[in-house]
Amino acid sequence: MSVQDSFPLSRRGFLAGACCAAAAPLLTPVSFAAMPGDNRFVTIILRGAMDGLDFVQPYGDPAYAALRPKLGLRPDTGLIDLDGFFGLNPAASALVPLWQARELSFVHAVSTPYRDQRSHFDGQDMLETGGNAKGQRTGWLNRTLAVIPRSNGRKAIDINTSMELILSGPNEADSWSSQSNFALAEDEIAFLDRLYAGDPAFAKAMEEAKKTDMSADSLYADNRRGAGIADMARLAGGMLREDYRIASFSINGWDTHVGQKGQFRKAVGDLSTAIITLKDALGEEAWKKTVVLAMTEFGRTARENGTNGTDHGTGGLAVLAGGAMPGGRVLGKWPGLSEDKLLDRRDLMPTGDVREVAAAMLYRQFGIEPDNLTAKVFPGLSFDRSSAYLRG
Numbered sequence: 001m002s003v004q005d006s007f008p009l010s011r012r013g014f015l016a017g018a019c020c021a022a023a024a025p026l027l028t029p030v031s032f033a034a035m036p037g038d039n040r041f042v043t044i045i046l047r048g049a050m051d052g053l054d055f056v057q058p059y060g061d062p063a064y065a066a067l068r069p070k071l072g073l074r075p076d077t078g079l080i081d082l083d084g085f086f087g088l089n090p091a092a093s094a095l096v097p098l099w100q101a102r103e104l105s106f107v108h109a110v111s112t113p114y115r116d117q118r119s120h121f122d123g124q125d126m127l128e129t130g131g132n133a134k135g136q137r138t139g140w141l142n143r144t145l146a147v148i149p150r151s152n153g154r155k156a157i158d159i160n161t162s163m164e165l166i167l168s169g170p171n172e173a174d175s176w177s178s179q180s181n182f183a184l185a186e187d188e189i190a191f192l193d194r195l196y197a198g199d200p201a202f203a204k205a206m207e208e209a210k211k212t213d214m215s216a217d218s219l220y221a222d223n224r225r226g227a228g229i230a231d232m233a234r235l236a237g238g239m240l241r242e243d244y245r246i247a248s249f250s251i252n253g254w255d256t257h258v259g260q261k262g263q264f265r266k267a268v269g270d271l272s273t274a275i276i277t278l279k280d281a282l283g284e285e286a287w288k289k290t291v292v293l294a295m296t297e298f299g300r301t302a303r304e305n306g307t308n309g310t311d312h313g314t315g316g317l318a319v320l321a322g323g324a325m326p327g328g329r330v331l332g333k334w335p336g337l338s339e340d341k342l343l344d345r346r347d348l349m350p351t352g353d354v355r356e357v358a359a360a361m362l363y364r365q366f367g368i369e370p371d372n373l374t375a376k377v378f379p380g381l382s383f384d385r386s387s388a389y390l391r392g
Contacts, residue, residue, distance in 0.1 A: 039290075040247075040290040040291070041247075041290070041293075042292040043292075043294075043295070043358075045164070046251055046296040047254060047297070048253060048267075049254055049297055050299070050300075050317065051254070051256060051310050053310075054071055054260065054264055055106075055317055056086050056087070056088060056089070056106045057087050057088075058108075058334065061336065061337045062338075071260060071304050071308075073090070075087060082099065085330075086106075086108070086330045089268055092268050094273070095272050095275065098275070098327065100328070101327070102328040103321060103322060103323055104275075104320070106320070108330060109332045109333065109335055110317070110357060111299065111314055111315050112126045113132050113133070114127075114298065115314070120297060127296070130379075132380035139165045141156065141166045142168055142169030142171050144246070146171050147368050147372040147373070156247070157244050158176070158247075159248070164248065164250065166248055173246075232274070233281065237279075237281025240286065251267065257307060259309060288324060291322040292320065292321040293361055298315075299314055300313040303346065313346070314344075315351070325364065331389065333351040335349040336349075353381060353382075355381050356381060356383050359387070363385070370384050
């Protein structure tokens with residue numbers, strides 16, 4: 001039996017563990033996917049429940065100012081006007097050129113089907129599994145790999161120290177950490193080459209692993225790996241510029257119960273940095289074929305709390321960027337912020353399913369059949385080619 005028959009393994013994990021694994025008689029080859037097509041798709045998980053009402057502020061809603069007397073802004077107090085009703089938090093000013101170039105859009109009042117205890121853990125699980133209920137253990141991005149036309153030609157990578165749930169599952173995907181350096185020494189590689197000299201599958205896998213490790217090294221100045229947001233985005237962009245076509249990573253820091261302004265400013269800055277760095281790392285031609293989707297487990301309360309923050313809510317915001325989607329729009333059906341329009345009289349009412357946003361982008365990028373998107377990738381989702389997220 002081969003490793004190829006039993007389980008997939010990331011390239012960096014392969015390099016890290018291969019020397020120890022050499023002692024195990026059953027451990028032989030590892031396989032990796034072939035060269036894919038041109039379109040790229042990136043997911044960024046915003047962990048902690050991003051406050052969409054602060055990121056893209058509905059200053060034109062009559063109820064907003066009373067709900068957010070300290071957090072709310074207006075164009076005359078620093079808010080960046082988008083369309084006369086919504087305005088962009090000034091912490092995201094670096095994204096304005098993308099908005100002006102129609103390479104940035106927002107989808108307001110969206111959520112997953114999760115409506116239980118507003119738990120980060122349960123909410124993130126449902127966001128990453130893409131189902132209607134808790135308990136699924138495979139990620140929707142992993143299931144996507146099985147339904148992309150010519151899926152054997154697709155390669156996916158999670159920029160994290162271990163595989164996150166969104167890419168976990170039976171379909172092969174790699175994980176790679178920008179802060180780790182697990183490459184084997186030359187004498188260890190030579191030992192493995194001799195040990196498995198008669199195994200062509202191993203030799204091919206080893207060459208692929210070494211090639212990708214060198215590619216990762218080349219993305220860092222002075223060969224120094226970092227753990228920052230820009231480092232993750234640069235690594236993702238560099239891998240996507242080569243033969244990967246799907247990537248995912250996370251940005252923490254969105255749970256803003258206390259003193260939201262400063263913490264939120266940093267988190268928004270991190271997301272802005274990630275998107276701008278991705279664009280730079282991909283280069284102009286690859287960026288034209290890329291869609292980035294940033295999404296969060298749920299939104300936050302419409303009313304600010306007594307500690308200058310916000311609490312766990314429901315309806316939230318998705319961020320779309322890239323040269324392969326029609327930008328310059330705030331999408332979604334706005335429900336209003338008057339008390340009778342709020343969910344449980346406290347949260348922004350969700351009017352859209354964030355899974356539909358993801359499904360529309362997967363359809364746009366890879367031509368996945370809607371029936372596969374609703375049956376296999378996002379069970380229970382209603383989606384077809386008439387989706388509003390495909391217009392424009």
